[in-house]
Amino acid sequence: MDKIMRSAIRTIIYMMSACLILWAVLPEWKTVTLGLMVGLAASSMNAFLLKRRVNMLAQATLEEGSRRRGLGFGSRIATVLLVAMLAYRYPETxxxxxxxxxxxxxxxxxxxxGIIHNVKEDNSGKG
Structure with missing residues (x-):
């Protein structure tokens, strides 16, 4: 899971850097590229929240007597809602x-x- 997350974050960073370059080069696309960058940042934060939640659930299944708690889905939806509220409040940006x-x-x-990681793992010659 860590390898998949690391490669996904690397891809998001590449996408954000491409948006930053487009933001600097194309002035008429500034609002679109900045919107994409804010959305990608929120998306990566949601991925980290989901990863943390999955790790918490895995620990809870290993330990007896613990029960599920927290606002996993709610916090991810609130992050997207915050992005939508910012975009609604500042449409010129x-x-x-x-x-x-x-x-x-x-x-x-x-x-x-994950698919690429699985294909590489299957073609590694082991097994």
Missing amino acids: LNMPAALIGSMVMPFVILVA
């Missing part, structure tokens, strides 16, 4: 559709990274 699209990118990046 952030593009709302770009921010919402950026906030939904990380699950797909993790999926692709």
